[in-house]
Each structure stands twice: as C-alpha cells, then as structure tokens.
Amino acid sequence: MKIIQLHQEEAKIIKLAVENNRQAQQQIYSKYSSRMLSVCRQYIKDNQLAEDVMITAFMKVFTNLKNFEHKGSFEGWIRRIMVNECISYLRVQKKVKFAEDEFFTEESFNEIDSQFTVEQIQFLIDALPDGYKMVFNLYAIEGYKHNEIAKMLGINEGTSKSQLSHARKMLQTQITILKKQENGTE
Amino acid sequence: MEPNNFEKDFRDKLNQRKIEPSEKAWDRLDAMLSIAEEKKQHQKKNKWLYIAASVAGFLFVGTFFFNNQKNPVENLKSTVVVEESTKKDTVAKPVLKVTNTVKTEVAVSQKESIQNSNKKQHKLNQEPNTNLKNENNQLAESSVIIKNNHEKQSINNQVSVVENSKKETVDQLLNSAEKTIVAESSSKKKSKVKINANDLLNQVDDELELSFRERVITAVNKNYQTVKVAVANRNQQE
Numbered sequence: 001m002k003i004i005q006l007h008q009e010e011a012k013i014i015k016l017a018v019e020n021n022r023q024a025q026q027q028i029y030s031k032y033s034s035r036m037l038s039v040c041r042q043y044i045k046d047n048q049l050a051e052d053v054m055i056t057a058f059m060k061v062f063t064n065l066k067n068f069e070h071k072g073s074f075e076g077w078i079r080r081i082m083v084n085e086c087i088s089y090l091r092v093q094k095k096v097k098f099a100e101d102e103f104f105t106e107e108s109f110n111e112i113d114s115q116f117t118v119e120q121i122q123f124l125i126d127a128l129p130d131g132y133k134m135v136f137n138l139y140a141i142e143g144y145k146h147n148e149i150a151k152m153l154g155i156n157e158g159t160s161k162s163q164l165s166h167a168r169k170m171l172q173t174q175i176t177i178l179k180k181q182e183n184g185t186e
Numbered sequence: 187m188e189p190n191n192f193e194k195d196f197r198d199k200l201n202q203r204k205i206e207p208s209e210k211a212w213d214r215l216d217a218m219l220s221i222a223e224e225k226k227q228h229q230k231k232n233k234w235l236y237i238a239a240s241v242a243g244f245l246f247v248g249t250f251f252f253n254n255q256k257n258p259v260e261n262l263k264s265t266v267v268v269e270e271s272t273k274k275d276t277v278a279k280p281v282l283k284v285t286n287t288v289k290t291e292v293a294v295s296q297k298e299s300i301q302n303s304n305k306k307q308h309k310l311n312q313e314p315n316t317n318l319k320n321e322n323n324q325l326a327e328s329s330v331i332i333k334n335n336h337e338k339q340s341i342n343n344q345v346s347v348v349e350n351s352k353k354e355t356v357d358q359l360l361n362s363a364e365k366t367i368v369a370e371s372s373s374k375k376k377s378k379v380k381i382n383a384n385d386l387l388n389q390v391d392d393e394l395e396l397s398f399r400e401r402v403i404t405a406v407n408k409n410y411q412t413v414k415v416a417v418a419n420r421n422q423q424e
Contacts, residue, residue, distance in 0.1 A: 025219065038205045116199075121196050121199055140193040
C-alpha cells in the first residue's frame with residue numbers, strides 16, 4: 001500500500017512539474033540530485049564539471065518530462081538521461097575516440113574479491129582512459145548489453161567488447177597493486 | 187563475459203553513493219528553467235506574429251501578381267485611347283469650323299444690338315449647361331433640347347433681322363460676324379467635344395479591337411514576307 005501511495009504522489013508531482021510548477025520541479029531535483037551527481041561523477045573526474053553536466057541533464061529531464069510514460073521507474077528514466085548526457089559530454093567536449101581493435105579475452109576475475117571503499121573504487125575508475133571508462137561503466141555498473149553500448153557510442157559491438165576487456169585488465173592490475181599496498185601497510 | 191565479483195561490489199557501492207551538489211546548483215537550474223519558459227512564451231507570441239505576417243505577405247504578393255496580370259491590357263487600352271482621341275480632336279476641329287462657317291452666314295444678317303443680347307443669352311444658357319453635362323447625362327440630353335431651341339430662336343432672329351440688315355454697311359457686318367465666330371467657336375468647341383465623349387469612347391473601343399487584330403495580322407504578314415524574301419534570295423544565289 002505504501003508503495004502505491006508513493007507512486008501516486010510521485011505521479012502528482014510529475015504532473016505539476018510538467019506544468020512548470022517550480023516547487024514540484026525543486027522537489028524532484030532535491031530527491032534525485034545527489035544520486036544523479038554520483039552517476040555523473042562515475043564518468044567525469046572533475047566534481048564541478050560533473051555538476052555542470054548534471055544540471056544540463058536535469059534541464060533535459062524537465063523539458064522532456066511530458067514524454068515520460070510512467071511505465072518504468074522514474075529514477076531509471078532520469079538516470080538514462082544523465083548517462084546519455086555524460087556520454088555526449090565526453091564525446092563532444094573531450095572528443096573521445098575508440099581504438100577500433102577487436103581483440104578481447106574472455107577471462108574472468110572472479111577470484112578477485114574487492115573490499116574497497118567507494119572512494120577507492122572511484123579512484124580506480126578515474127584512472128581508466130575515457131573510452132574504457134565509458135564502456136566499463138555502461139556494462140558493469142549500468143548493466144547495458146554490448147549491442148546497446150555499441151549503439152549508444154556509435155561503435156562496433158566488437159569494439160565495445162575489446163574496450164571492456166582492456167578496462168578489466170587495467171583494473172585487475174590496479175587492484176592487485178592496491179591490495180599489495182594495503183597488505184604492505186598492514 | 188559475466189560481471190565479475192569485484193564488478194558487482196563496484197556496482198552496489200557506487201549505486202548507494204550520494205554526492206550532494208553545491209547549493210548554487212539549484213539556483214543555476216532555476217535560472218535556466220525560467221529562461222526556457224520565457225523563450226517558450228516568446229515563441230508562442232512570435233508564432234502568431236509569423237502567421238499574421240505570412241498571411242499579409244501572401245495577400246500583398248497575390249494582389250501585386252493579379253494587378254500585374256491586368257495592367258498590360260489596361261495600359262494598352264489607355265494608350266490607344268489617348269492616341270485615338272487626339273486623332274479625333276484633329277478630325278473634329280475642321281468639322282467644327284465648317285459648322286461655324288455655316289453659322290457665319292446666318293450671323294451676317296444679324297444686328298449688332300440683337301447679337302450682343304443673343305451672345306449674352308448664349309453664354310448664360312451654355313455655361314450652366316456645360317456644368318450640368320458634366321454632372322449628368324440626362325441633363326446633357328435636356329441641354330441638347332435647349333440647344334435645339336436656341337437654333338430655332340436664331341432662325342427666327344434671322345427672319346426678323348434680314349429686313350434691317352440692308353441699312354448696315356458690309357464692313358460693319360463682317361466685323362461683327364468675326365466677333366460672333368470667335369465667341370461661338372470658343373464656347374461651342376468645348377461643348378461639342380464633351381457631348382461626343384461617350385460616343386468617342388465607344389468608337390475607340392471598337393476601333394481598338396480592330397486595330398489590335400490588324401496589328402497582329404500585319405506583323406504576321408511582315409514576318410512572313412521577310413522570310414519569303416530571304417528564302418527567295420537564297421534560292422536565287424544558289
């Protein structure tokens with residue numbers, strides 16, 4: 001019952017926000033902004049830049065709010081807009097290009113069992129080149145499939161796979177270094 | 187390529203993370219939203235302006251286009267009318283003179299005193315008549331009737347005056363006659379031309395159609411002749 005009530009309340013707020021009710025818009029913003037800034041921060045290393053991208057993405061959320069069909073979760077819809085905005089920022093502003101190699105290994109790193117803090121995880125992701133970072137975030141964190149990623153980034157599916165395997169290899173080496181450091185200090 | 191353990195850990199931890207944006211962030215978004223709203227309102231207003239302007243533009247262009255189509259025909263007509271009317275004027279003048287000379291014979295036998303009074307009467311009667319003609323065609327008809335009366339009067343005068351005329355010298359008569367001619371011609375010229383205005387227009391309209399046809403025919407003929415001559419010459423040369 002509580003969930004249904006919450007859903008109805010959200011629908012009301014969305015309706016008001018569509019009519020440019022500033023209070024409703026602020027309510028939506030304050031509810032999701034912290035989580036969405038976290039999403040943007042995954043892709044963009046600089047905090048200020050991540051915030052700028054989040055604001056432009058929220059502009060898109062509010063201007064396209066009438067197109068939201070109340071089918072999936074509202075948060076998921078906002079999150080998709082955020083991710084797309086981050087990708088277009090990286091591709092347009094930073095002109096990220098993808099090496100069109102299609103060499104990828106299907107190794108698994110299941111033996112690695114990370115016990116890192118969020119800051120450490122973010123540090124590891126920040127260390128990745130932008131191309132690897134995008135594919136890794138989209139695949140491992142957002143849960144998109146390779147064909148979806150290929151469409152979003154305008155690359156081949158093979159390129160997406162190779163980018164992911166490169167990112168994983170890089171992360172693996174970084175993780176082992178970090179672990180060694182942690183073990184060394186202990 | 188299943189997600190690895192560490193990736194699951196990454197995902198869980200990152201999805202739980204919250205980063206509070208700066209306080210300025212909402213203000214900036216607020217400003218951007220109000221700018222967007224203003225723009226939308228402007229666009230709505232501008233939409234109507236654009237629609238109104240385009241309708242007005244179409245009307246203007248449309249009228250201009252239609253006028254352009256009509257104008258050449260009208261221009262042709264008007265120019266031809268002027269030419270014809272000038273021709274008519276030149277033709278009409280000698281005719282008037284002829285009538286005047288006829289009238290001089292009548293006038294020769296008139297006494298000066300009577301003539302003077304007649305002149306005054308003529309002028310008085312004709313001036314209002316001309317004005318009336320300009321105003322109405324019906325009145326013009328009435329003035330014609332009045333003129334007929336005048337002519338009758340003048341004939342009556344002739345009969346009465348012929349008896350007295352013997353006493354007058356020839357020179358005096360000639361002088362007075364000249365004066366009457368000048369006065370009558372100056373006053374009657376105008377009236378005669380004006381009476382004929384409608385007839386003239388009708389005639390001109392008929393003649394215009396004819397002349398246009400004739401022009402086309404002559405032009406075709408000319409071209410045909412030149413081609414014919416050219417072909418004939420070439421044949422001769424060969």
